[in-house]
Amino acid sequence: MPAPLAPALQAFLQHLRVERRLAPRTLAMYGDALGWLQQLADDEAVALGQAQAHHIRGWAARLRERGLGPRSIAIALAAWRGLYKHWGRERLVTHNPVDGIRPPKAPKPLPKALGVDDAVALAQQMPRTExxxxxxxxxxxxxxxxxxxxxxxxxxxxxxxASTTAAGWVDAADATAHVLGKGRKRRSVPVGGPALQALAAWLALRGTLARPDEPALFVSNRGTRLSDSQVRTRLQSLARDAGLATGVHPHMLRHSFASHLLQSSGDLRAVQELLGHASITTTQVYTKLDFQHLAKAYDAAHPRARRK
Incomplete structure (x- = not known):
C-alpha cells in the first residue's frame, strides 16, 4: 500500500480542492501523481524541496518503465509542476524543477462521436422505467x-x-443555458426546441422527486443533486435501450454536438465559442472528424474511389 501523503502534499491537494475547485476526478489523478512523486523521491532519499530537473526527468522515466502511458505521465508532470509553482509562491522553493520538462509524445486519438442517426435515436429514446x-x-x-x-x-x-450562488441555469424564455465551465469561465449556449420541451416535461414532475430545499435542476431518486457518475450510468442504459452498438458516455454527446454542428455550418470559431475552448487548436480536432465524414461519403459515391 502506498504511504500516506506528507502534510505538505495534503495541503496542496486541499488548496486545489478549496481554492482552485478542481473536479473530483482531477483531484484523484493529482493525488495519485503526488503519491508517485513522494515514493520516487523517498526511493532515492531526495527531499522534495531539493529536487532538481534531472531528478524529475529520471522519475518521469521511471513512470514510463512502470508502464504508464504518455497521457498519465503528462498528468503527473502537470501535478508536480503545479505543486512546485505553489511552493514557489509560498517561498518554500527557489525554482520549479519541472519547468521545461515535457512528457513523451503520444498519438492523439480522435474524439468518438455518434453518427447523426444514432445521436437522434438516442435523444428520442424514452427511458424504460415505471x-x-x-x-x-x-x-x-x-x-x-x-x-x-x-x-x-x-x-x-x-x-x-438563476441566483448569485448558482453555477449554472437554463433560461427557457431565452432558450439559453448559462454554465460555469473549465477555469471557472462562464459561457452561454443555445438550447434547442426539443431540449426545451423535454426540460418543461421534467420540471412539471421534478417536485415529485426533489427535496423542498434542493436547488439542483437534475436530482436523483433520493431528491438530491444528480452526480456525474449517475448521469454516465443512466446514459449507458439509454444507449443499450436505443440499440446502439457502441458504448456511450456524456462527453461523446459533446463530441457529437461539435462534429455535427461543424459538418453543417463549417464555422470553426462558432463551435469554439459554444464549446468554451480557450484555444481554437482544441476545436480543430473536429475538422478531422468532419474530413472523415467527407472521406466516407467520397468512398461510397465516387466511381473512382470504390475499391474492389
Whole structure:
C-alpha cells in the first residue's frame, strides 16, 4: 500500500480542492501523481524541496518503465509542476524543477462521436422505467447534452433557478443555458426546441422527486443533486435501450454536438465559442472528424474511389 501523503502534499491537494475547485476526478489523478512523486523521491532519499530537473526527468522515466502511458505521465508532470509553482509562491522553493520538462509524445486519438442517426435515436429514446419523473429527467438530460454540448459537470452543476450562488441555469424564455465551465469561465449556449420541451416535461414532475430545499435542476431518486457518475450510468442504459452498438458516455454527446454542428455550418470559431475552448487548436480536432465524414461519403459515391 502506498504511504500516506506528507502534510505538505495534503495541503496542496486541499488548496486545489478549496481554492482552485478542481473536479473530483482531477483531484484523484493529482493525488495519485503526488503519491508517485513522494515514493520516487523517498526511493532515492531526495527531499522534495531539493529536487532538481534531472531528478524529475529520471522519475518521469521511471513512470514510463512502470508502464504508464504518455497521457498519465503528462498528468503527473502537470501535478508536480503545479505543486512546485505553489511552493514557489509560498517561498518554500527557489525554482520549479519541472519547468521545461515535457512528457513523451503520444498519438492523439480522435474524439468518438455518434453518427447523426444514432445521436437522434438516442435523444428520442424514452427511458424504460415505471417512474414517469425519472423517465422525463433522463430524456431531458440526453436532449440537453446533445442540444448544447455541455460537459457532464456543467450539466450536473445546473440549478433550477438563476441566483448569485448558482453555477449554472437554463433560461427557457431565452432558450439559453448559462454554465460555469473549465477555469471557472462562464459561457452561454443555445438550447434547442426539443431540449426545451423535454426540460418543461421534467420540471412539471421534478417536485415529485426533489427535496423542498434542493436547488439542483437534475436530482436523483433520493431528491438530491444528480452526480456525474449517475448521469454516465443512466446514459449507458439509454444507449443499450436505443440499440446502439457502441458504448456511450456524456462527453461523446459533446463530441457529437461539435462534429455535427461543424459538418453543417463549417464555422470553426462558432463551435469554439459554444464549446468554451480557450484555444481554437482544441476545436480543430473536429475538422478531422468532419474530413472523415467527407472521406466516407467520397468512398461510397465516387466511381473512382470504390475499391474492389
Amino acid at each position: 417512474h414517469p419523473a425519472l423517465a422525463a429527467r433522463d430524456h431531458a438530460i440526453v436532449e440537453l447534452l446533445y442540444s448544447s454540448g455541455l460537459r457532464v459537470g456543467e450539466l450536473t452543476g445546473l440549478d433550477v433557478a
